[in-house]
Amino acid sequence: xxxxxxxxxxxxxxxxxxxxxxxxxSFRVEAAEQMVLLGRSGCGxxxxxxxxAGISRPDSGVVRLDGHDVATLSEAGRDxxxxxxxxxxxxxFNLLPGFSALENVLLGMTFARRRYNVKRxxxxxDRVGLSQRSHHKPSALSVGEQQRVAxxxxxxxxxxxxxxxxxxxNVDPANQQTVIDLIRETCxxxxxxxxxxxxxxxxxxxxxxxxxxxxxxxxLALVSHPSSLNPHP
Amino acid sequence: MSLWKxxxxxxxxxxxxxxxxALSMALGVxxxxxxxxxxxxxxxxxxxxxSLGYNLIVGAKGGKLQLTLNTxxxxxxxxxxxPYEYYLEFTGGDERKNALKHSxxxxxxxxxWGSIEAVSLLGMDxxxxxxxxxxxxxxxxxxxxxxxxxxxxxxxxxxxxxxxxCLGDYFGQFRVxxxxxxxxxxxTFGPYDDKTYEFSQGRNFETWNKEHGYFEAVVGATVARExxxxxxxxxxxxxxxxxxxxHASQFTVVGILRPTGTPNDRAVFINMEGFYLMxxxxxxxxxxxxxxxxxxxxxxxxxGFVEPEVAHDHDHAHAPQEPLPVEQREVTAxxxxxxxxxxxxxxxxxxxxxxVAQCVLPIREITNLFSFIVAPIQAxxxxxxxxxxxxxxxxxxxxxxxxxxDRKHEIAVMRALxxxxxxxxxxxxFESILLSVGGGMIGWIGAHSLMTLPVxxxxxxxxxxxxxxxxxxxxxxxxxxxxxxxxxxxxxVPPELLLIPALLLLAVSVGFLPAMAAYRTxxxxxxxx
Numbered sequence: 001x002x003x004x005x006x007x008x009x010x011x012x013x014x015x016x017x018x019x020x021x022x023x024x025x026s027f028r029v030e031a032a033e034q035m036v037l038l039g040r041s042g043c044g045x046x047x048x049x050x051x052x053a054g055i056s057r058p059d060s061g062v063v064r065l066d067g068h069d070v071a072t073l074s075e076a077g078r079d080x081x082x083x084x085x086x087x088x089x090x091x092x093f094n095l096l097p098g099f100s101a102l103e104n105v106l107l108g109m110t111f112a113r114r115r116y117n118v119k120r121x122x123x124x125x126d127r128v129g130l131s132q133r134s135h136h137k138p139s140a141l142s143v144g145e146q147q148r149v150a151x152x153x154x155x156x157x158x159x160x161x162x163x164x165x166x167x168x169x170n171v172d173p174a175n176q177q178t179v180i181d182l183i184r185e186t187c188x189x190x191x192x193x194x195x196x197x198x199x200x201x202x203x204x205x206x207x208x209x210x211x212x213x214x215x216x217x218x219x220l221a222l223v224s225h226p227s228s229l230n231p232h233p
Numbered sequence: 234m235s236l237w238k239x240x241x242x243x244x245x246x247x248x249x250x251x252x253x254x255a256l257s258m259a260l261g262v263x264x265x266x267x268x269x270x271x272x273x274x275x276x277x278x279x280x281x282x283x284s285l286g287y288n289l290i291v292g293a294k295g296g297k298l299q300l301t302l303n304t305x306x307x308x309x310x311x312x313x314x315x316p317y318e319y320y321l322e323f324t325g326g327d328e329r330k331n332a333l334k335h336s337x338x339x340x341x342x343x344x345x346w347g348s349i350e351a352v353s354l355l356g357m358d359x360x361x362x363x364x365x366x367x368x369x370x371x372x373x374x375x376x377x378x379x380x381x382x383x384x385x386x387x388x389x390x391x392x393x394x395x396x397x398x399c400l401g402d403y404f405g406q407f408r409v410x411x412x413x414x415x416x417x418x419x420x421t422f423g424p425y426d427d428k429t430y431e432f433s434q435g436r437n438f439e440t441w442n443k444e445h446g447y448f449e450a451v452v453g454a455t456v457a458r459e460x461x462x463x464x465x466x467x468x469x470x471x472x473x474x475x476x477x478x479x480h481a482s483q484f485t486v487v488g489i490l491r492p493t494g495t496p497n498d499r500a501v502f503i504n505m506e507g508f509y510l511m512x513x514x515x516x517x518x519x520x521x522x523x524x525x526x527x528x529x530x531x532x533x534x535x536x537g538f539v540e541p542e543v544a545h546d547h548d549h550a551h552a553p554q555e556p557l558p559v560e561q562r563e564v565t566a567x568x569x570x571x572x573x574x575x576x577x578x579x580x581x582x583x584x585x586x587x588x589v590a591q592c593v594l595p596i597r598e599i600t601n602l603f604s605f606i607v608a609p610i611q612a613x614x615x616x617x618x619x620x621x622x623x624x625x626x627x628x629x630x631x632x633x634x635x636x637x638x639d640r641k642h643e644i645a646v647m648r649a650l651x652x653x654x655x656x657x658x659x660x661x662x663f664e665s666i667l668l669s670v671g672g673g674m675i676g677w678i679g680a681h682s683l684m685t686l687p688v689x690x691x692x693x694x695x696x697x698x699x700x701x702x703x704x705x706x707x708x709x710x711x712x713x714x715x716x717x718x719x720x721x722x723x724x725x726v727p728p729e730l731l732l733i734p735a736l737l738l739l740a741v742s743v744g745f746l747p748a749m750a751a752y753r754t755x756x757x758x759x760x761x762x
Contacts, residue, residue, distance in 0.1 A: 046760075047757075050760075055756050055760070056757045075653075076654075079652065082649070084651070088650070090760070094642075094646040096643055096646060096647075097246060097643075098242040098245055098246030106234045110652075111647065116234055153650070157651075
């Protein structure tokens, strides 16, 4: 379903030097598969998710989801792809503070150019246990509740793939397992593939498939040899 | 959820800043609407007041505008006076004949001319005596020509209505107008010249009656209200100046006009015959005519005119009193309605070529005044208030633009959820439109609410006769738009409706910069921030 081939991404540093971040020869995620991508902070996890989500364009390579090469799409095409095919759960939840829990869920539907479905949004909030809090603003919700709203928002458009970027990093330990269970169960029910990025072994141990980013990203394999990273020694 | 709602939520999120920027726009629009409404009231008032049922004013030679302002609006000082006999040239044969019966010369008989000559020649001798004799003969011939009682006035055939006005006196701060009952019986007013004068109390004054003689008065609605004038009250005009010495003569108020929205609301109307009989209102006669008076008995000599009667408690009927001789009368202006509107084009030229008077088209003078003085002032005011709106627009720009740095993360989240660059740009533009148009609506409602407050609307209606309702739109501003070169394009559209596209244009203009900032937001970078 998701297939990355020869994916390369680098950044230009302020001094003009090119900093390679991703070099992934091959990476696949099957439909409805749930997997963990394990990696330490700063190893390019978020960049990889941005490339898969079409937020960033790769320097080269293929990012194919359901047969469409995201890398070759125009920016508007990537926006449509993101709205229709992807769900995104952020580490910091990223709920919009001026909107209620229900409106935050509806927001995802608005940009998908679908007729937004209030009933589905309410069902999702009910599913994450927030039916009684649907009209509360994020500031009136606990951290755990905010993350549950973020999960509901990510699932609003019935995406093909859910990207969860360290979804428990800012959640208190008591709620971490609840959030993970929630994400996994809802994805299973809706047959949504999931890539969960984390650096927590405790979380990773619950999944059948755990990929270390160091293993799939050739750039990280060269970190121990800095001279090979810098084209201008 | 619509993009409008997203924009509205964003405005709510920055409640205080949004409210203040919308308020500044509201104040700007309030000022614009107020200026437009004042323009509307002034225009309507000018229009009403330039349709007073006559189309020409005849008065002494001098400034045309001064004659118009003085006659139509009772402003400024009278130019000068013209002879009453000249007024009679605008009347028909019968009216002229009746008026001239009160002429000194008409009452001079041939035997009396002999006396005049004798008096004239007293003390003269030689050539001077012969010269005096010839002069008096010439005077007699001239007078006999002028006093052809059978002819109509020279301009009588062109006049459907000629009403004389005598100005110069005051009642408090209000002008006193000596005129004939025809002013209220025959003249109409209003934008369509279809309204007749009505009395809220009493009746029109009469030329003479047994109860009050020549001394009846009618007051305008504003005068009655501000001076607390009641029916039956005696009023004494002050001579020549609001602070001037009051005449001894008193006029009895017999009628109070209903509000008309014309300058007549702010004036006192007295019977012209009574006006002439007040002290110092008789035109001094040349020496020879004084001598005629001595012969004929006019002017205070037994059997002729008596001193003007002073009003007093009326428990008896008045004996008929002789009016002032024609030779001692003057009028300040004549309101003239021609039998045919086309005549009003040529008649002024004929009159102006003569030595006695000038004739003006009041509507032309009023239009000129409006176009060259009032309209530019209003255009300037409109420009200033438009500038206030523009500054308010800039404050919206600053408010939204300053919020952009805080909102980049939100915009990036929306983009990550699938919003396109165009979508986030539209949200910012909608925000600007909501603030501008919303503020503008508040300003419009505020302005119209203020204007329909009873204190304001009653005062405006009483002073101008223009009613103001909550949904009253200011009329098209052709004059101002012509000044701006836009007259032919949008001259017929109520200017308040033009505020809507103007505010939209302003909103899009000021929202464009922050919208572009939203458009250019780096999603990956802002999500990480």
